Amino acid sequence: MSHVRNAGSQPGVMGRLAAEPVTVPASLSVLTPLVALFDLAWIAMLGGGAGLIYELLAQAIGGSYSSGGDLEQQIGIGLAVALLFSAFGHASGLYKTENLVRRYWQVTRATLVWLSVFLFLAFLAFLLKVGASFSRGQILVLFVSGLFGVAATRLLIVHTCSRVIRSGAFRPNRLVLVGLAEEFVTNPALPRLADFGHSVEAKFALPPSNSSVDDEERRQLIREVIRRTREIGADEIVLAIPWTKPDMIHDIERALRVLPIPIKLVPDSSICRVLDRPVCELGPTKAVQLQRAPLSAAQRALKQGIDRVLAASGIVALLPLFAVIGAAVRLESSGPALFLQQRAGFNGRPFRIYKFRTMTTADDGAVIVQATRNDKRVTSLGQLLRKLSIDEIPQLINVLRGEMSLVGPRPHALAHDTEYDRLIASYAQRHKMKPGITGWAQINGFRGETPELGMMQRRVESDLWYIESWSLWLDIRILLATVIHVMKSDRAY
Incomplete structure (x- = not known):
């Protein structure tokens, strides 16, 4: 009914001393103050070193800079940063024994602590109006060099603490x-x-x-x-x-x-498996966050702000082109210049997408046939517009209205959404972010007709990867790559 760990056989005293490692009669909790002291030491020294490096750089470039040799002030700045880093680190759990062996967690958390320290110092200098008393160049050198120092020291700390724990040096x-x-x-x-x-x-x-x-x-x-x-x-x-x-x-x-x-x-x-997820406050209790929003409030505001500024600028710059293409579309075939069709947007909400009309038909019902190569419904001008994706330009209006984004999963007709939602389990997850004029799937070749279900599955996988991996830099990459892919793509017809 019970089992107590077997202590094993009892060798002689000399045998035990030779076989067993020497153990310090102190628990592993002693690692916390040791690591904290290590941080205080290297950051204080970095403060003095950053001041000297900045002075040497300034003298090499301009030849007239002199800090007066105030090494004490430079070390003082480093010590102030070190004390704040230690305080913020303790508050965030950076020095807990269990966290000292978590490599990725240590690097990311320590970097956030370092950024928080300098934001706090900048706010404090603004309130006290003492910014002029310190060298901005020295502070900048300390900040940048500290970012690399934080990453390097965290890797060293994790490696050292892991070896200490495995060695049994501490109780x-x-x-x-x-x-x-x-x-x-x-x-x-x-x-x-x-x-x-x-x-x-x-x-x-x-x-x-x-x-x-x-x-x-x-x-x-x-x-x-x-x-x-x-x-x-x-x-x-x-x-x-x-x-x-x-x-x-x-x-x-x-x-x-x-x-x-x-x-x-x-x-x-x-x-x-559930408790591996983040635990958050929920009113009077705590809850496990099974899924986070794709973007935080700040990220949504940033993405939407950039979208609307660029969309407004694009519409103003392209108004003459709009007029010329609109007139050409109407002259070639009867019907409106713009084609409006119901699409599913963010969170599945329907909206009407704007496109230049490229076909003799305007399907927007329960059954919509995808365009195919040499489709007889496509007009001569429409072939060119679709080849260069110029027919998508009016969607800048949708972006300005907040219905779309410049980059995101491409919206499909409602009839296609209904069909693929039934066939692909994760299809509806594409609606967790606003649809885009271009997207990760499009620059990776998953655009145009999808005669096979596997092609749509790969498009959905690309869209979901984009949603989970979003960053501003990723959007910039996609926008730049779109220009290249539009020029050489043969998937649009």
């Missing part, structure tokens, strides 16, 4: 594990505890709730857990019990309250 965090036997086997987090400085000193398997074990035998097992925990001087007790058994969790937790150490419940094998 690990001693755990007593209590739970169901199946959780010991299936829970993915338990085998990795050693990587984060934990050592399971004893393990107790509880009888399942539906077993025939009576209450007295279960209480006897808990008494053995308490006795063994006191005997080995454990730091924490970890419960590995399915969250679907709240009564068992409550009974075990209540029985172990006599111990003056933390008791932690790990997520079971079925809930681990």
Whole structure:
């Protein structure tokens, strides 16, 4: 019913000394102040070094710069930055033992802390009106060099802390594990505890709730857990019990309250996947964020602002072209110059898309046939407009109205949306972002007719990758690549 880790055979004293590494009688929590002191030291030294580098650069370029040799002020600036970095780092969990071995987390979090420190200093200098007392060049050199320093030191810290933990040089965090036997086997987090400085000193398997074990035998097992925990001087007790058994969790937790150490419940094998997601505040409680919005409020404002400025500028600049093409379309065949068709936009909301008319028909119903190569419905002028994608230019009006973006998943006719939504499970996810005049799928060759379902699936995959990977630089790349692809593409007809 219970299992305590076997200590193994007992070799002689000299044999044990030779085989076992020397362990410092201090827990791994000592790494926190050591890493914090390391940060204070290298950032303070960087402050002095940045001042000297800036002075040498200024003298080499202009020959007249002199800082007066105030090395104390330069080190003082570095020390102020170091203290703020340490304070912000502690507040953000940068120095927690579990986080010291998380490479990507350390680099990204430390970079954010570094940016926050300089934003705070800039705000403070503005309020106190002391900006003129400091060299902007020195501050800039310190900021830029510190960005590289933060990334390099975080990689060094993660590597060093990982080696220290694996070496056993410090006493690990001693755990007593209590739970169901199946959780010991299936829970993915338990085998990795050693990587984060934990050592399971004893393990107790509880009888399942539906077993025939009576209450007295279960209480006897808990008494053995308490006795063994006191005997080995454990730091924490970890419960590995399915969250679907709240009564068992409550009974075990209540029985172990006599111990003056933390008791932690790990997520079971079925809930681990959910708790890997970010935990956020939700009114009086907390919630797990299963999906984030594709763009934050600031990103949406930035993207929409750029869209509307460029769309307005484009419309003004291209008005003469609009007039010439519109007149040519009407002269070639009867009907309006602009073709309007219902499309699905952001969050599935319908809107009317603007295009130059390139066909003798204006389909906008329940059945719409895609244009094919040598399609007889396409006019002679329409072939040229479609070849160069000039027929899409009026969609700048949709961008100005906020219905579309310059870059995003291309909108399809409502009839095609209905068809492909039934055939492709992830198709509707394209509507999580505003549709675009051009997009990642288009510059990668997934444009035009889609006679095979696989072609539409690849287009959808490209659109979803864009939504998950959005950045301003990505939009710029797509806009520049669109010009090249329009000139050499043979997929538009």
